[in-house]
Amino acid sequence: MYKTMTSIVENQKETDVKKILVVEDERIIAINICSTLKQYGYNATYVSEANDAIEQIESEHFDLVLMDIMLNGPMDGIEIAGKIKRSKEIPVIYLTAYSDEATINRAKTTEPFGYLIKPFNSRDLYISVEMAIYKSQVQKHIRVVESRLAENQKWETIALVASGISHEINNPLTSILNLADLILLEAKKTSNSTLKEKAEKIAEESERIAKIVKNLVSYSQSTNSQWTYSNLVSILNDTRSFLHQYFLKEGIQCELEMGDVPHVYCQPQKIKQVLLNLIQDARLRVNTREDSIGRKISVSLSVVGEDGKEFVQIQIKDNGAEDLMMGISQMNSLDVTRSIIAEHKGNLIREEESSSWVFTLPIVKPV
Incomplete structure (x- = not known):
């Protein structure tokens, strides 16, 4: 058991450590739970009173709350969980020595992520915590x-x-x-x-x-559903004009840097869809900035060479907060975007360091 727990801690990055609040009025039980959680690599702390629990949850970020149902004081764990559900998106697992139907039915109204019946062992605790955090992340991802x-x-x-x-x-x-x-x-x-x-x-x-x-x-x-030599500058200008009113409303500066690029053999309407998807992603990212001043999206067109071939390169860069849960990389639109670019014999990459989408389209000269 010790080797297993040690390997888990060693493999867990410090930046990925999950923070857990234990709400338990039996001090010895709370200390034991926190000690076990820390052995598994979690950052765990405990409180014993309802008011302290609410204050901690309001002032700090937690990835999970382990909530004893029966607490001393004016509120029990179910009431606290109800308050959490109304104000925060934090998963709750109930800790209880009581498994009667009335208590369970009342607890269900708060949509908990699990129940642990006392006494429980460390392995059951670990599995319940891991599953609750994973389920919570999946649900957030689905909502996004x-x-x-x-x-x-x-x-x-x-x-x-x-x-x-x-x-x-x-x-x-x-x-x-x-x-x-x-x-x-x-x-x-x-x-x-x-x-x-x-x-x-x-x-x-x-x-x-x-x-x-x-x-x-x-x-x-639909300017042309057929393959034709198209002006990417015009397509890009159309896309920016389409989003212009939203950029004005949200205080976003969208700059275009147009190089001397030739027309590209493509399906214009599909390339419009690619540009719209990627610029929309950049728009969502810059809107995650806490300040509304300085929100910026830069789109550049240039010609690049690789293996003796020439491509038009389109880079869409933003200065927003890097939140992958908000990003197009977490959604089905990326599959559509990639398939369109692949259909055009191009390539799409995400450069995290520069917070940019970069895609290329081959330059095919008319016969």
Whole structure:
């Protein structure tokens, strides 16, 4: 047993050490549990009262709480777990000497990650803790994936809706702009400065709406589903324009550095999808920054050579927090992105040091 525990501790990186709070009013039991957890490589601490438990959970980060159901004081472990569930995403395992149906049914309402019936041995404790932490991480990952898939579906819906309603929007917008012009002429004739300002504001906002619709329609239209020599600069500009309003709202500066690159033989709409997926990933990463100032995405185009062949290289760099749980590498969109690039005989890599996506497309000269 000692060798097993020692190897676990040695193989566990210091940065991966999980922090566990033990809530147990029997001091000897709490000390023994913490000692066992530390032997398995966890960072464990304990409290014996409900208020101390709530205070610790509010002020510190924990990966797991081991909660005794029967505690001395005004609140029992189930009530504390209920408070944790409402305010934090921390898995809870109940420790109890009571396994009656009424207690279990009441505890179920807090959706615990397991139960340990006292007395339990160190191996049972270790397995329960490992499984609870793993299950919690999987659930968080699933929520992230669902959120990202919903985001992708939103873009698809926006594109379809934009194409369908553009005519319905542009007709009344044209009328509004014409009326604004008439009001502006009337304001000039009567020297009404207030009316003039309002007419100009109406025209300005109408133009802005028209531009948004134009960008959406332009991006959603299938420019060419066939293979053709395409201008990556234009495709990239279209993608940035499509996301422009979101960048403005979120304070993101998106810079484009265009090198002298030739047209690429590709399917333009699929390359648009690749760029959208990767820039969306960069957008999510920069939005993890605590400060809203200085959020930046840089996209560069250049020509690179390898093994006597030339490629167009597209680098999408961001200055966001590196959170892989937020990253495209954790979701199904990466498979789609990679398959499109592979279909184009290109390559995609993630450079963590520079926080960049880099993909290449071969330069094929016309016959």
